[in-house]
Amino acid sequence: MTQQSIEQRIADLGLVLPEASDPQGSYTNCVKTGNLLYVSGKGPVAGLSEVPKGKLGREYSVEEGYEFARITGLDILAAVKLELGSLEKVTRVVKLQGFVNATEAFEQHPKVLDGCSDLMANVFGEKGVHARSVFGATSVRGNLPIIIDSIFEVEV
Template structure:
């Protein structure tokens, strides 16, 4: 099953790729490696999920925000590649959690993104990862995730 079919099977659809909020690109390609700039939990209605995890937002809700962030990463990749079948594998994620000073469940939150990528790409979605807490994130978003992705050359695809 293609990544697009797996996304549809999860009752989801790709969103328009978010516009960068600064002087940078959503994706920078170097050879067959894509560097995806940090994405956040922007939903289909244009709502950016905000708050401090551990105070305003539960771990479970932040997990869902990280999952949504994974969908936004795929939207950015689809816009850049034209077809998610060109994704060979996810190499690394760096996840940031806007958390209270005593919060300790950063990995559980960022698992929302990691679990989603595995649901869509199977073993090719498994990656190296860091999950850290920060005092704040742009626009007070709950999570931000950046990705490094290996792709197949143009004209090749997985499945």
Template sequence: MSIETKLAELGITLPEAPAPAANYVPFVISGNMLFVSGQISALKGKLGADLAVEAGAEAARGCGLALLAQANAALGSLDRVKRVVKLGGFVNSTPEFTDQPEVINGCSNLMVEVFGDRGRHARAAVSAPALPRGVAVEIEAIFEIE
């Protein structure tokens, strides 16, 4: 089954690939690897202060959709994704907040939904005292491609 068919089956419509917000490119292809720059959530706020884990996970899912949109723009088709290699997740949170993994699961779960076993990946889920534009979550990705 093509990834496009899988997305339709899941009821997922990819957003437009966001334009870079500063002096960087949204993605780089090097050899058989696609590096996608960090994608930020639409949700603003701080986990552990004004946002719950569930809201953070939904924000991370939104980052995942933006990562897939960037990958699709880079490759012309998500069928070229051989494997999701790694996600790097950053959570805008209080010093006491320790559920970063549960927040970034919003993106990780999406990758497995879309790609199956090819979506299982290495990952970092870390706290940050602030993120660009005050967003709750930022996630970057590395994909192996065909």
């Protein structure tokens, strides 16, 4: 029995990778050092006709935040594919770090970041299960609802 490719798994999940979003400052999307690929912070912007702006707990619900995190995960995967040429070169999702633009009273940050975490596990299986941290932020670039940066182990 042959193992299903990552690209096929993405298609089977009904997902489409957007064109990777461009950096929004003086930095690059990805830096590879040794067998680690660091992906700069991404938000829910790639492939959307309208970029969401606002805070979780005010403009957006936990469920909407989960979807924004999933969309952000697709942009992360698009950046990884652009950098490596293929998602097959990913050997492990190491870490996700989320910054949730939220009201002071908002407490569901982990449930929001689950949108990206679940995506990585669905796409990569066991090697998509990762370490992570999530923080509430009073402000993020562009007033996006979430920013996620990530680290991947890749083939050398």
